[in-house]
Amino acid sequence: MITRTVTALVTAALASATAVTALTGPAAAESAQRARCPERNFCVYQHSGYGGASFWARRSYPSWNKQRATVRRLVNEDSSAFNQWKKLRAAIYSEPALGGFITVCTRPDAGFKKFAGSDNDNGEGHVSTTRC
Numbered sequence: 104m105i106t107r108t109v110t111a112l113v114t115a116a117l118a119s120a121t122a123v124t125a126l127t128g129p130a131a132a133e134s135a136q137r138a139r140c141p142e143r144n145f146c147v148y149q150h151s152g153y154g155g156a157s158f159w160a161r162r163s164y165p166s167w168n169k170q171r172a173t174v175r176r177l178v179n180e181d182s183s184a185f186n187q188w189k190k191l192r193a194a195i196y197s198e199p200a201l202g203g204f205i206t207v208c209t210r211p212d213a214g215f216k217k218f219a220g221s222d223n224d225n226g227e228g229h230v231s232t233t234r235c
Contacts, residue, residue, distance in 0.1 A: 181225070182223050196227060
């Protein structure tokens with residue numbers, strides 16, 4: 104009788120631990136990022152994993168070098184981004200005034216934890232768009 108009770112308790116504890124582990128994977132990371140990036144904003148970060156210096160924008164900034172200091176310091180220093188605009192994508196461009204090429208395009212309510220290759224540290228402006 105005691106063995107069955109102990110076995111049942113251990114089984115229940117393992118099931119709970121598995122459920123908690125399932126909630127701490129990528130989905131939990133995305134949820135945590137949503138909390139750091141205010142609703143209806145596009146957020147750009149200096150380091151991969153949404154770290155380092157950052158700025159939040161409620162609108163498009165075609166040329167980051169013409170914005171406040173917190174935005175200017177991320178010109179060609181961007182490594183991750185999160186888009187909290189509800190219906191619009193966000194496109195980061197490699198040159199000011201939306202010139203050059205699109206380095207990253209995020210869908211609504213999603214992000215890039217790490218920019219790949221030449222997209223990393225290459226942004227100079229962003230725009231909201233319906234597609235890219």
